Amino acid sequence: MEIMFKRKFVIWHHYDFVFNLTPLAKQYTDLAAKIHTFTSTVSSKKKTNCVSGEAERKNESPEALSEDGSSAGRTFLQQLLELSEEGANFTDEEIRDEVDTFMIGGSxxxxxxxxxxxxxxxxxxxxxxxxxxxxxxxxxxxxxxxxxxxxxxxxxxxxxxxxxxxxxxxxxxxxxxxxxxxxxxxxxxxxxxxxxxxxxxxxxxxxxxxxxxxxxxxxxxxxxxxxxxxxxxxxxxxxxxxxxxxxxxxxxxxxxxxxxxxxxxxxxxxxxxxxxxxxxxxxxxxxxxxxxxxxxxx
Structure with a gap:
């Protein structure tokens, strides 16, 4: 956040060519990679769980369903993955970016x-x-x-x-x-x-x-x-x-x-x-x- 804020208000850092010559660029890249690795792991695990649990959800009792027939208590990430499976075709990067937003912005x-x-x-x-x-x-x-x-x-x-x-x-x-x-x-x-x-x-x-x-x-x-x-x-x-x-x-x-x-x-x-x-x-x-x-x- 500190690096992003500095880049936003230092005009010459707006240009990738200039910013990439600074020590901040390497630090930013390293930190971003750590965050993306973490959130990608969360997304991958949840995706695996969603696929393996599909059959179980189809057999859920009426009490476990909301009024529109969907399973109650879905997380935001679960809904994204399910929409992607149903044809929304979100890329892994798009899903990861949404997870980044909610994990960082929400904590x-x-x-x-x-x-x-x-x-x-x-x-x-x-x-x-x-x-x-x-x-x-x-x-x-x-x-x-x-x-x-x-x-x-x-x-x-x-x-x-x-x-x-x-x-x-x-x-x-x-x-x-x-x-x-x-x-x-x-x-x-x-x-x-x-x-x-x-x-x-x-x-x-x-x-x-x-x-x-x-x-x-x-x-x-x-x-x-x-x-x-x-x-x-x-x-x-x-x-x-x-x-x-x-x-x-x-x-x-x-x-x-x-x-x-x-x-x-x-x-x-x-x-x-x-x-x-x-x-x-x-x-x-x-x-x-x-x-x-x-x-x-x-």
């Missing part, structure tokens, strides 16, 4: 976001207490988090969303303009150009978010959301090209945070949001480290 991003949430809990003990009490009320001390529990963690969801407002894991997104766009100030963005949307600036715009660096989960109460434009909060981008893993990400973050916060409490050296200097290498990160301390609850 590093949520891991970073979870840690920012823990920093916020450490910075605001009263909010941490409310999250803990809600989790204990919904789950108790030992229950494993189940899908049906996640919708009940209403306050935790607001805390996660407010954290993503202040620290969107994707600092910016870029969009290609396919047709002229007329702006309110008589300015036209011409077709063929690119627009960089700085999500961090949007999320801290005082005209949309009063006192923008104040951490306030109640900004995401239903009545507060109704007063804002639907695109004023875009940690997952927006339709029609929004993140494919929105629901997965929220489920994963809620599950992990709820599991951990029951057993541990958090503190941090950071005293205010303004103290957290940030940097980016495709993902947003604290420049001075996470500075997070964890203590087992009594």
């Amino acid at each position: 590093a991003t949520t891991a970073s976001m979870n840690t920012f949430v823990f920093i916020m809990l450490g910075m605001f003990p009263d909010i941490q207490k409310k999250v803990y009490e809600e989790v204990m009320d919904v789950l108790g001390p030992d229950k494993i988090v189940e899908c049906t529990d996640l919708g009940k963690l209403i306050y935790l969801e607001r805390v996660i969303k407010e954290t993503m407002r202040l620290f969107p894991v994707g600092l910016l997104i870029v969009r290609a303009i396919t047709g002229d766009i007329q702006l309110d100030n008589n300015c036209i963005i011409p077709a063929g150009s690119s627009v960089v949307l700085v999500i961090l600036k949007l999320h801290r715009d005082p005209e949309i978010w009063p006192n923008p660096t104040k951490f306030d989960p109640d900004r995401f109460l239903p009545e507060a959301i109704a007063k804002r434009h639907s695109y004023s909060w875009l940690p997952f981008s927006g339709e029609p090209r929004n993140c494919a893993g929105v629901k997965y990400a929220m489920m994963a973050m809620k599950s992990l945070i709820a599991t951990v916060v029951r057993k541990y409490q958090f503190s941090t050296e950071y005293k205010t949001v303004e103290e957290i200097r940030i940097t980016a290498d495709l993902m947003l990160k604290p420049l001075d480290g996470y500075k997070l301390a964890i203590e087992l609850r009594e």
Whole structure:
């Protein structure tokens, strides 16, 4: 990610001829090969399992089938492989690229976001207490988090969303303009150009978010959301090209945070949001480290 980010913003590295002369190119090639080897192995194993399990799936009981007659609980990779077998003709490289996206995009991003949430809990003990009490009320001390529990963690969801407002894991997104766009100030963005949307600036715009660096989960109460434009909060981008893993990400973050916060409490050296200097290498990160301390609850 660091190498990709450097290449994106160093103009002369855009040219393969120049980039391939740098030490970064060899390092990038070696790292990419390791990632592709790992994901290709996962795809190959799953492909073998799909082929060997075809006969078993045909004999599955009605209880194991969804309403449309397909087997319930299919993973994304299983569905890709099955579509390929049915005539979609995805190449191994195309399938591997999709696996790369979900494995990397669905793990590093949520891991970073979870840690920012823990920093916020450490910075605001009263909010941490409310999250803990809600989790204990919904789950108790030992229950494993189940899908049906996640919708009940209403306050935790607001805390996660407010954290993503202040620290969107994707600092910016870029969009290609396919047709002229007329702006309110008589300015036209011409077709063929690119627009960089700085999500961090949007999320801290005082005209949309009063006192923008104040951490306030109640900004995401239903009545507060109704007063804002639907695109004023875009940690997952927006339709029609929004993140494919929105629901997965929220489920994963809620599950992990709820599991951990029951057993541990958090503190941090950071005293205010303004103290957290940030940097980016495709993902947003604290420049001075996470500075997070964890203590087992009594």
